[in-house]
Amino acid sequence: MKALGRQILVEYYDCDVNAINDVDFVERVLLDGTKNAKATVISHNFHKFSPHGVSGTVVIAESHVAIHTWPEYGYAAVDIFTCGETIDPWVIQEYLKENFKSSNVSSMELKRGLFKVGPGEELLFKPKENAELSFYK
């Protein structure tokens, strides 16, 4: 079995409350973190909630990063979903940890999209440029 992608679910506890309540800061950290990991950013959307809390997503060519923060609990929930061999999701995880000053991190890595592949066969997370969909059916 081979997997199309990897996903890290991260619980950042005991964060810097002001850092994870600052929507501009959170957005910059996620964008810089994904760029550091050589991901290609496609779009990003961040929101500040009233009276506090931030939610945001960064769609990357290699999948996505999503965050929800609860400053009142010093906590941020983050998902880092990546495909391909060029990106290491743990680089993003570490960058966020440093910037949110989380002193208590719990992470879990899962494989997404499991397929049986025969000997010598490839599981391409990105189709070849001229690939026709009917070819696969």
Added chain:
Amino acid sequence: MKALGRQILVEYYDCDVNAINDVDFVERVLLDGTKNAKATVISHNFHKFSPHGVSGTVVIAESHVAIHTWPEYGYAAVDIFTCGETIDPWVIQEYLKENFKSSNVSSMELKRGLFKVGPGEELLFKPKENAELSFYK
């Protein structure tokens, strides 16, 4: 221990290839699915890849739904992250299954943001309107 949120990771295998390659259809299904579950949509972003494949996120007041599709493998990876008692993420999961005509679904539910709470204490996923952040520190 109580949790701030629930997350369902869904692997939709053996989907209708044309359905999961149609960015407008995928977007409508995710929006309708979240609305059916009484979620409050805050923003949504969907992208079509060349030569095929769709990625998208729906940020809801209660967290998010994200999708990545690989029509060439008949596969869609979906995350459904919800908070609060009013939304059932499985309603969304079921709606997507029907619309993508997936005949092989694998799902896993996880709890996000675990905290110890004392007797009679509440874990509020949404802060009270006038709550001051300094109150929590």
